[in-house]
Amino acid sequence: MEKKEKKFIHIVRMTIRHPEKVNKPINPLIKKPDWIRSKLINSQEFFLTKSIVNQHKLRTVCQEANCPNITDCWSKRHSTFLIMGEVCTRACAFCDVITGKPKQLDSLEPVKISSAVKKLNLKHAVITSVDRDDLDDGGANHFYEVIIETRKNNPETTIEVLTPDFLRKGDSYKKIIEAKPDVFNHNIETVPSNYRQVRPGSRYLSSLELLKNVKKIDKNIFTKSGLMVGLGENKDEILQVMDDLRSAEVDFLTIGQYLQPSVKHHPLDRYYRPEEFEELEGVAKSKGFFLVSSSPLTRSSYHAGEDFAKLQRNKINQINA
Numbered sequence: 001m002e003k004k005e006k007k008f009i010h011i012v013r014m015t016i017r018h019p020e021k022v023n024k025p026i027n028p029l030i031k032k033p034d035w036i037r038s039k040l041i042n043s044q045e046f047f048l049t050k051s052i053v054n055q056h057k058l059r060t061v062c063q064e065a066n067c068p069n070i071t072d073c074w075s076k077r078h079s080t081f082l083i084m085g086e087v088c089t090r091a092c093a094f095c096d097v098i099t100g101k102p103k104q105l106d107s108l109e110p111v112k113i114s115s116a117v118k119k120l121n122l123k124h125a126v127i128t129s130v131d132r133d134d135l136d137d138g139g140a141n142h143f144y145e146v147i148i149e150t151r152k153n154n155p156e157t158t159i160e161v162l163t164p165d166f167l168r169k170g171d172s173y174k175k176i177i178e179a180k181p182d183v184f185n186h187n188i189e190t191v192p193s194n195y196r197q198v199r200p201g202s203r204y205l206s207s208l209e210l211l212k213n214v215k216k217i218d219k220n221i222f223t224k225s226g227l228m229v230g231l232g233e234n235k236d237e238i239l240q241v242m243d244d245l246r247s248a249e250v251d252f253l254t255i256g257q258y259l260q261p262s263v264k265h266h267p268l269d270r271y272y273r274p275e276e277f278e279e280l281e282g283v284a285k286s287k288g289f290f291l292v293s294s295s296p297l298t299r300s301s302y303h304a305g306e307d308f309a310k311l312q313r314n315k316i317n318q319i320n321a
C-alpha cells in the first residue's frame with residue numbers, strides 16, 4: 001500500500017473511532033521487543049468463541065481494545081464481554097475503544113450474555129463496560145441485571161465485573177454489590193501524576209474510594225485492580241499505588257505493559273523488561289495482596305478464571321495460617 005493511502009486510511013479510522021484525538025500531536029510508535037509478541041493459535045475453539053459472540057451480537061473488549069492476547073484467550077473460550085455498547089463517553093489517552101455518543105441500552109443484553117456464557121460453558125465469566133456518563137446511574141442497574149440473569153442460567157459460574165468509576169453518580173455502584181459478583185474489579189490504570197494526561201475524565205482518589213467502599217460493604221467480594229506501566233511513571237510512584245490499593249484492602253493486583261494503540265494515543269515511555277515485572281510482582285506480594293499477576297502481556301482479564309481459583313486458595317490458606 002502507498003504511504004499516502006496508508007496515511008489517509010489512518011486519518012479516517014481516527015476520525016471515526018477517536019474524533020477527540022485527531023488534532024493531537026503525533027507520537028511515533030516504538031518497535032515492540034521480542035517478549036511482547038502475541039501467540040498465534042489457530043484453533044477450532046477460537047472460531048467457536050468467535051461464532052458464539054457473533055451469533056449473540058455481543059461486543060467484547062478483546063476486539064474493541066485490540067487486545068494482544070485474543071488468540072490465546074479465545075482458544076480457551078475465554079472472552080471478556082463488553083456491555084452497554086461499544087462507544088465510551090470518556091476519552092482516555094491510552095485506550096483504543098471508540099469515543100463518542102453512545103446508543104440506548106439494549107434491554108435484551110442480560111439474556112444474550114447469559115446465553116453466551118452457557119454456550120461457552122464458562123466456569124468464570126468476565127463482564128466489563130464502556131463508561132456511560134450519559135446515564136443517571138452510570139449503568140449500575142444494567143450491570144445488576146446482567147449479573148442476575150447470568151447467574152440464573154449459570155448457577156455454577158463465578159462472575160467477575162470490571163467496572164467504570166461511577167464518578168459523580170452517587171451511590172449507584174451499590175446496586176452492583178447487591179448482585180454479589182464474585183470479583184469486583186476496577187482498574188486504577190496509572191499513577192496519580194499521569195491522571196491529567198492519561199485519564200483526564202477520571203480521579204485517582206475516586207477510583208480508590210470505589211474499591212475501598214466495595215470491600216467495606218461486602219467483605220466476601222474479592223476486589224481487584226490493574227496498573228499499566230510504560231506511561232512515564234517512576235518506581236516510587238508504582239510502589240505508592242500498591243500501598244494505596246492495599247490501604248483500600250484490594251485483594252488482587254494486575255500489572256501489565258502499556259501498548260500504544262496509535263500515533264495519536266499517549267506516547268509510550270518505555271518497555272519494561274520481563275525481569276522488572278517479576279520484581280514488581282515480588283514487591284507487591286510482600287505488601288500483602290492475596291494475588292499478583294505481573295508480566296508484559298498481563299491484562300486485567302487475562303487468565304481470570306485460573307486466577308480466581310488461585311485467589312480462593314490463597315484466601316483459604318491465609319485464614320488457616
Ligand code: SF4
Nearest residue numbers: 062067070073301302
Ligand atoms: S486478556 Fe482479556 S481482553 Fe485480552 S483477549 Fe484475554 S479476555 Fe480478552
